[in-house]
Amino acid sequence: MELLSKQLLYRNLFAVLVFAGCLQAQTLKQIASIDLPGPKGERFDYLTMDDEDHYLLSAHLGPGILYVIDVRSNTLVKAIPGVPGITGVEYVPGLRKVYTSDWGEEKIGVVDLRTMSVIKRLPTAAKPNGSAYAEPFHKVYVSDTLGKAVAIVDVEKDEIVKTLEFKSEIGMPQYDAVSRKMYVNLRSTNEVAEIDPATDKEVAEYPVGKCRGNHGMALDTEHRLAFLSCEGNDLMTVFRLDTHGPIAYFPQAKGGDVIAYDPGLKRIYVACYEGAISVFQEDDATHVRKLGDVAVQKKVHSLAIDPKTHRVYVPEQEHDGVPAARITIFEVPAS
Numbered sequence: 361m362e363l364l365s366k367q368l369l370y371r372n373l374f375a376v377l378v379f380a381g382c383l384q385a386q387t388l389k390q391i392a393s394i395d396l397p398g399p400k401g402e403r404f405d406y407l408t409m410d411d412e413d414h415y416l417l418s419a420h421l422g423p424g425i426l427y428v429i430d431v432r433s434n435t436l437v438k439a440i441p442g443v444p445g446i447t448g449v450e451y452v453p454g455l456r457k458v459y460t461s462d463w464g465e466e467k468i469g470v471v472d473l474r475t476m477s478v479i480k481r482l483p484t485a486a487k488p489n490g491s492a493y494a495e496p497f498h499k500v501y502v503s504d505t506l507g508k509a510v511a512i513v514d515v516e517k518d519e520i521v522k523t524l525e526f527k528s529e530i531g532m533p534q535y536d537a538v539s540r541k542m543y544v545n546l547r548s549t550n551e552v553a554e555i556d557p558a559t560d561k562e563v564a565e566y567p568v569g570k571c572r573g574n575h576g577m578a579l580d581t582e583h584r585l586a587f588l589s590c591e592g593n594d595l596m597t598v599f600r601l602d603t604h605g606p607i608a609y610f611p612q613a614k615g616g617d618v619i620a621y622d623p624g625l626k627r628i629y630v631a632c633y634e635g636a637i638s639v640f641q642e643d644d645a646t647h648v649r650k651l652g653d654v655a656v657q658k659k660v661h662s663l664a665i666d667p668k669t670h671r672v673y674v675p676e677q678e679h680d681g682v683p684a685a686r687i688t689i690f691e692v693p694a695s
Contacts, residue, residue, distance in 0.1 A: 387639045388654045388672060388690040394434050398423045401683025404675035405447040406461075406490065406618065407664035412453055413473065416664060416673055418687060419446040424464055426471060429687065431666055431673075438476045443469045450491040450500050452515050459500045459513060461488035468502055468511065470518050480518050485509040490532035494542055497557040501542050503530035510544055512560055522560045526553065531575040532618075536601055538581045543601070545574045545588065552577075552586070552599065569606035571597040576619035578628065583645035587628050589619040596630055596640060598648050607646070612638040613653045618662040625670055625692060627651075631663045637674070637690075656688070 402422025410417055415437065416429040424444035428437040445464025452459065460469035462481070468488055470480040485507025493500050499521070500513040508529060512522045531545025535557075542555040546565065550572055554563040568574050573592025579585070579601070588597040594616060598608040613636035620629050628640040628648070636653040637660070643649065657676045664673045672690040677683070 387651050387692070388637065389693045390688060391671075391691050392434055392689040393676075394429060394436065394687040394689070396420070396427055396436065396685045396687065397439055398425045398427075398685045400685045401677055402685070403659065403677055404662060406449045406662050407673055407675065407687075408449045408451050409664055409666055410451045410453075410458075410473070411668070412456070415473075416666075416687070417449050417451060417458055418664075418673075418675055419443075419449045419460065419662075420675075420685070421446055421463070422677075424462070426458065426460060427687075428473070428476065431669075431671075434689070440471060440476055440478070442478045443471070447487075447489045448491040448502060450493055450502075452493055452500065453495070455515060457515065459491060459502070459515075461491060461502055463487050463489070468513060468520070482511075482513065482518070482520050484511045484520065485523065489530070492533040492535045492542065494535045494540075494557040495537075496540065499557055499560075501533045501535070501544070501555070501557075503533050503544060505530050510555070524555065524560065524562060532577040534577045534579045534586070536579055536581050538584070539601065543577065543579075543586060545577050547573050547575050547591070550574060550592075552588075552604075554604075564604070566599075566604040568597055568599060570609055571595055571606065576617055576630065578619045578621035580621055580623065580626070580642065582623070583642070585642070585645065587619055587621060587640075589616040589630050591616055596628070596638065596650075608648055610640060610648070610650045620663055620665050620672075622665045622667060622670055624667055627692075629663055629665065629672060631660050631674065633659050633661050635660070637663065637672070654690075657684075 418427040448461030458471040468482040485504035487506040528546035528548035531547040533544040571590035576589030586599040613632035615633035626642040630638040
């Protein structure tokens with residue numbers, strides 16, 4: 361009986377492992393990679409899409425380079441230097457400009473994609489980081505993490521028109537086109553701040569419940585949801601934008617950083633630098649479930665989604681322990 365019990369135990373364990381492997385394979389599949397010319401083994405940070413030019417814009421923090429990559433051919437268009445310590449990258453449609461958060465010089469860089477060069481530098485508070493664009497107001501909001509502030513840039517003048525100060529280190533901001541408000545993570549106090557871009561005044565601060573160290577943020581504006589990556593206790597928190605409170609918590613892999621939402625597939629992805637992408641599925645406005653953790657290289661802090669192809673782009677500074685500088689591309693396999 362004891363032998364039979366052990367056989368059943370091993371068989372069940374094997375079935376669980378096979379199921380988990382199938383789940384991971386169905387969630388994301390690696391299809392390609394793009395080697396980049398920057399130094400290998402140095403950290404990457406945010407990426408974003410330029411849908412007008414079909415570009416992926418990738419920040420290579422270590423050497424201070426902004427990569428411009430054509431996603432139609434998976435080729436490098438330009439490696440733009442002169443953005444020291446680049447973290448955040450915000451594309452402004454219509455103007456063909458990119459606003460970079462350059463930690464190495466505590467400035468916001470203005471990059472012209474027509475000339476592929478930095479055309480202006482705006483001094484700001486300590487450690488400029490994530491950013492978001494409020495298009496109707498023609499303003500980019502840049503979180504100054506260590507400066508405990510949000511710098512507001514007028515994209516028509518390329519000037520900082522206001523700086524809002526907080527009592528907390530700042531995480532990722534996101535613009536909600538439905539309420540026409542900007543939401544910003546206050547990661548030291550475990551709150552989300554609401555800002556009115558019409559006046560550039562803070563409206564309120566809302567606690568995020570069990571979430572600790574809310575750094576990453578992504579929005580589903582249609583269903584009035586925010587998804588928060590809680591770096592302090594490895595949770596993905598679902599937060600309602602209309603009632604201003606958390607409604608669900610899910611475990612994510614260790615080291616959660618940037619979080620992104622694919623509105624077409626209604627999927628949420630969290631880049632976790634301990635070596636995984638945590639994947640969640642939004643079934644409707646009140647139901648979210650975890651699909652699994654997809655194994656990726658360690659030290660992956662960020663990712664971006666092409667909403668047209670649903671491909672996921674992930675920067676790698678190492679591959680199987682060997683220093684690297686590349687973008688790995690994943691897709692969702694056909695069911």
